[in-house]
Amino acid sequence: MDAAEALASLMSPEGRVDPYPAYERLRAHGPIVPAGPGLYAVTGHAEADELLRDARVRVLDDHLRDGLLPTWRESPAVSSIARSMLRTNPPDHSRMRRLAAGAFTPKRIGAMRDVVTAQTDELIDAMAATGRGDAPVDFMAEFAYPLPVGVICELLGVPATDRPLFRRWTADLTGVLEPEITPAELAVADAGAAELRDYFTDLVAARRRRPADDLTTALVQAHDAGDRLSGEELLANLVILLVAGFETTTNLLGNGLAVLLAHSRAADVLRHHPQHAPAYVDELLRFDSPVQLTTRTTGEAVRLDGVEVPAGSWILLLLGAANRDPRRYPRPERFDPWRAQLNPLSFGAGPHYCLGAGLARLEAQVAFPALLRRLPGLAPAGPPRRRIRLTLRGYDHLPVTVGEP
Numbered sequence: 001m002d003a004a005e006a007l008a009s010l011m012s013p014e015g016r017v018d019p020y021p022a023y024e025r026l027r028a029h030g031p032i033v034p035a036g037p038g039l040y041a042v043t044g045h046a047e048a049d050e051l052l053r054d055a056r057v058r059v060l061d062d063h064l065r066d067g068l069l070p071t072w073r074e075s076p077a078v079s080s081i082a083r084s085m086l087r088t089n090p091p092d093h094s095r096m097r098r099l100a101a102g103a104f105t106p107k108r109i110g111a112m113r114d115v116v117t118a119q120t121d122e123l124i125d126a127m128a129a130t131g132r133g134d135a136p137v138d139f140m141a142e143f144a145y146p147l148p149v150g151v152i153c154e155l156l157g158v159p160a161t162d163r164p165l166f167r168r169w170t171a172d173l174t175g176v177l178e179p180e181i182t183p184a185e186l187a188v189a190d191a192g193a194a195e196l197r198d199y200f201t202d203l204v205a206a207r208r209r210r211p212a213d214d215l216t217t218a219l220v221q222a223h224d225a226g227d228r229l230s231g232e233e234l235l236a237n238l239v240i241l242l243v244a245g246f247e248t249t250t251n252l253l254g255n256g257l258a259v260l261l262a263h264s265r266a267a268d269v270l271r272h273h274p275q276h277a278p279a280y281v282d283e284l285l286r287f288d289s290p291v292q293l294t295t296r297t298t299g300e301a302v303r304l305d306g307v308e309v310p311a312g313s314w315i316l317l318l319l320g321a322a323n324r325d326p327r328r329y330p331r332p333e334r335f336d337p338w339r340a341q342l343n344p345l346s347f348g349a350g351p352h353y354c355l356g357a358g359l360a361r362l363e364a365q366v367a368f369p370a371l372l373r374r375l376p377g378l379a380p381a382g383p384p385r386r387r388i389r390l391t392l393r394g395y396d397h398l399p400v401t402v403g404e405p
């Protein structure tokens with residue numbers, strides 16, 4: 001199978017449900033391979049890491065976006081992502097990132113530990129009550145969605161009663177992060193994005209009238225202090241914080257729990273030794289990454305591993321494949337929390353390295369030991385259902401029984 005066929009197998013419905021065989025088919029052609037006209041696929045860990053840090057390698061510029069989808073400015077979904085820091089190049093990116101990082105301090109995140117612990121305990125109580133008598137519980141609906149949405153909403157200052165609104169809007173909007181999208185999927189993503197933008201427009205107006213001790217107020221004040229964050233950028237970055245901070249962490253919790261339930265001896269160690277949670281979480285991130293890929297373009301030609309990538313090429317950085325690069329991780333298909341120097345690429349690398357990595361790790365490091373300790377009988381209950389998505393990999397439905405608490 002040539003590289004283009006291997007890439008097509010990744011994009012197929014089967015590849016979206018289980019991308020790992022397609023990654024190996026691509027890897028057989030080398031860590032960085034031409035996989036179509038002007039298109040390169042990267043499966044190597046060192047290569048992906050280097051490209052993400054290379055200043056000649058950029059996220060999509062507006063003029064390239066114009067070529068791909070001339071009407072993107074009218075699409076609430078595409079324009080929200082495009083105007084946020086996630087899809088902006090320097091100097092705009094550096095300015096936005098500095099402002100958001102200033103509002104997103106390690107102190108603010110550290111102070112979230114109590115909130116995360118309290119929400120985790122409440123959700124476990126509710127799961128134990130729903131699952132009494134061995135009734136199956138959907139872990140995604142009962143835990144993996146509500147924890148991250150509760151935490152990000154607390155950080156942004158969104159009232160608890162409004163949280164259920166976000167699940168569908170966000171799930172719909174994230175369709176635009178897929179490498180390919182149909183017009184029907186784009187219409188669904190646009191509807192979700194329009195709802196989210198309306199919601200945040202109202203929240204910004206409320207915080208401007210009455211500031212609060214939350215991230216939304218901090219970003220509003222960064223904007224009002226001298227127009228360093230335009231109104232459009234403010235809205236786009238609020239949307240991206242919710243979108244980037246929510247479904248990704250949900251998928252870390254879902255993918256991670258499924259792996260722990262399938263590795264009962266490793267789960268037992270974590271149950272009794274929660275101090276190993278950081279290593280476990282990083283290995284779960286590596287083993288089945290919640291974000292499987294990102295894309296870049298080359299502003300100038302780049303030469304890597306003897307492959308010349310001309311200026312203006314598209315690069316598909318397959319983070320989930322890089323995390324299973326056997327040159328970096330011996331026996332990569334094995335879940336092994338005792339690996340040295342994990343450094344998975346699940347949070348990216350370089351200037352766009354995930355702003356919320358500390359928060360996501362905190363949530364998972366609190367949640368997994370608490371789930372295992374408080375619900376020792378937790379077990380799979382029937383086949384889980386994967387979402388047919390490549391970029392954000394996770395479950396729609398993960399049935400479990402909770403046993404006797």
Ligand code: HEM
Binds near residue numbers: 353
């Ligand atoms: C960027 C993954 C959780 C906010 C990124 C990127 C990745 C990523 C791969 C870089 C994308 C690229 O280079 O194109 C993840 C994963 C998470 C997670 C796997 C959970 C397990 C969060 C959370 C937040 C967040 C909880 C916020 C509360 C962001 C933001 C960016 C970003 C704002 C853009 C940073 C920039 O462009 O400078 N994330 N993320 N993420 N993430 Fe996360």
